[in-house]
C-alpha cells in the first residue's frame with residue numbers, strides 16, 4: 001500500500017498527549033477495523049477474503065518489481081526470478097554448504113536410529129498385548145498356578161523400556177544437533193550476506209535503503225534458519241515414518257490400511273494450496289517488516305532532527321502504520337493455517353471412527369488380534385505424524401523460498417566492481433590524468449552531470465574545484481574514489497586505466513576527507529587506525545593525530561584514545577571530528593588526496609587549526625580539493641571552475657583573477673559579501 005494512503009498522516013497536534021491519540025486497543029484492533037483494507041465487517045471470513053486477494057496482488061507486484069529491477073538495472077546472469085528449482089540449487093550450494101557437516105551427518109544418523117526405534121515400539125507393544133491376552137485366557141481357564149505373570153511380561157517390558165528410553169535420548173540429541181546446524185547456518189548466511197552487501201557498488205545504495213537491507217539481513221535469514229533446522233531435522237524422519245507406517249499398515253491389514261489412507265489425497269491438495277498461499281503472504285510479510293525497519297532505523301538515527309521538529313508522535317504513528325501491516329499479514333496466515341488444521345483434524349477424526357468400527361468388527365470375527373490392532377492403531381498415528389510433518393515442511397519450505405526471494409537475490413548479487421581483480425603495481429607515484437570524462441547517474445541517465453573533463457595532476461599539485469551548487473564537484477570526487485565509473489572517457493592513475501586496477505589497492509592509495517566525516521562509535525584509536533589496512537601501532541596513531549592537530553584535544557579527554565565518540569560522533573565537536581578524520585587519512589599515507597569541502601562547516605578558529613592539519617596532509621601528494629571557501633584555493637596549482645558539468649575556466653588564482661569578466665573573478669567579488677560560493 002502506498003504511504004500516501006496513511007489515514008491519519010499528520011493528524012496529531014503536538015499539544016495533544018500521545019495517550020489520547022492511540023491506545024494498545026487502537027493499535028491492535030480499532031485501527032485495523034478503520035482501515036479500508038480491513039473492513040469492520042461482522043463476518044471475518046469476508047474480511048479475510050478481501051485481505052487475501054489484496055495480499056496476493058501485493059505479493060505479485062513485489063515479486064515483479066524485484067525481477068524488473070534486476071533485469072533493467074543489472075542485466076546480470078544467474079539472477080533470474082527465484083523459482084523452486086533455483087532455490088533448491090541455492091539451498092544446496094549456499095545454505096547446506098554453510099551447515100556444519102559433522103553436526104548435520106550426526107543428526108541424520110541419530111534421526112535414522114530414532115525413526116527405526118519408533119517402528120519397533122508399536123510392534124513390541126502389540127506383542128506385549130498378545131502375550132497379556134493369551135496369559136489372561138490361561139489364567140481364566142486354569143487358575144493362578146498356571147500362569148507366571150512376571151516371567152511372561154518381563155522380557156517384552158524390558159525390551160519396550162530399552163526402546164523407549166533409547167528413542168527418548170535420540171530425540172533429545174536430534175533436537176540439539178539440528179538446532180546447532182540451523183543457528184550456525186544462519187549466522188554464516190548473515191555474515192556472507194553482510195560481506196556481500198559491503199562490497200556492492202555505491203550505485204546499489206542509491207536505490208536501497210539501509211534499514212530495509214538490515215531487515216533482510218536479520219529477519220529474512222531467520223526464516224532460512226528455521227527451514228534448515230526444521231527441514232533437516234524432520235524430513236528424513238517424516239519420509240521414513242510416512243512410508244514405513246504405510247507399509248506396516250498394509251502388511252498388518254490391507255483393507256483397514258486402505259480405509260485409513262483414503263483421506264490422504266484430499267489432504268495433499270489442501271496442503272499444496274495452503275503452501276502456495278502462505279508463500280505469497282510471506283513475500284508481503286517480509287516486505288512489510290523491511291519497510292517498518294527502514295522507518296525505525298531512519299528515525300532513531302535522526303532522533304535529534306525528529307525532536308527538533310516535534311515529529312515524535314507523527315513518527316510513532318508512521319511506524320505503527322507500517323508495523324500494523326505486518327501484524328495483519330500474520331493474522332491472515334494464522335487464519336489460513338487454522339482453517340487447514342481444522343479441516344485436516346475433522347477429516348482424520350471421521351476416518352478414525354470408521355477405522356475403529358471396522359477393526360472391532362474384524363476383532364470380533366477373529367480376523368484381527370487385539371495386539372495387531374494395537375500395533376495398527378499406532379502405525380496410523382505414526383502415519384498421521386509423518387504426513388503432518390511432511391505437510392508442515394512443505395508449507396514452511398514454500399513460504400521460506402517464496403518470501404526469502406529478496407534475501408537470496410541479495411546473497412547472490414555480484415557487485416558491478418570486482419574487489420579482488422586487477423593490477424596492484426608495487427610502485428605508486430600518484431599521477432592523475434582525466435581524459436574526456438563524462439558522467440550521468442544511472443537513476444537519471446538523461447541528466448549529464450559532468451561533460452568532457454580533462455585534467456592532469458602530479459605529486460605535489462593541488463587541483464581545486466570551484467563552482468555553484470549542483471555543478472558536479474562532489475560527483476567528480478566520487479569518480480576519483482571510483483564509487484562510479486565515467487559513462488565515457490577514462491581516468492588514469494600513474495598512466496594505468498582506473499578500470500584495470502585492483503579496487504582495494506586503488507582505494508588504499510587514496511585519502512578522502514569529507515565535509516561531514518563519519519566516525520564509528522568505536523574508540524578514537526580504532527577510528528584513526530581504520531585508515532590503515534593492516535592496523536597500526538599506537539605510536540603511529542599518536543603521530544598521525546599530532547600531525548592532524550588532534551593529539552592535544554584527545555589527550556584532554558577523560559579516556560583519551562579510548563574515548564567512544566558516540567553514534568555519528570555526537571560527543572565531540574565538528575572540528576574535532578574533522579581532525580580525527582584527517583589523522584585517519586594521514587595514517588594510510590595516501591598518494592592521492594580528495595578533500596570534499598573539508599573546512600567549510602567550521603568557524604574561523606577551527607578552520608585555521610584544521611587547515612594546518614590539511615596542509616601537513618597535502619604535503620608532497622596529489623591533492624584534489626572541492627572547495628567553497630576561496631581562501632582554501634588561493635594557493636592551488638590549478639583552479640578549475642565548473643558550471644553545469646563543464647569546465648569553463650582553469651588556471652592559477654592570479655591568472656583567473658587577471659582575466660576580464662571571469663566567473664572566478666565574480667566569485668571572488670561575491671565572497672566579499674558571503675564567505676561561501678554556494
Ligand SMILES: Nc1ncnc2c1ncn2[C@@H]1O[C@H](COP(=O)(O)OP(=O)(O)OP(=O)(O)O)[C@@H](O)[C@H]1O
Nearest residue numbers: 206441443444449468469470471472473474475678
Ligand atoms: N546519487 C545521485 N543520483 C542522482 N543524481 C545525483 C546524485 N548525486 C548528485 N546528483 C545530482 O548531480 C548533480 C551534481 O551534484 P553534485 O553533488 O556533484 O554537485 P556539487 O557541485 O557538489 O553541489 P554542492 O556544492 O551543493 O555539494 C546535481 O544535479 C545532483 O542533483
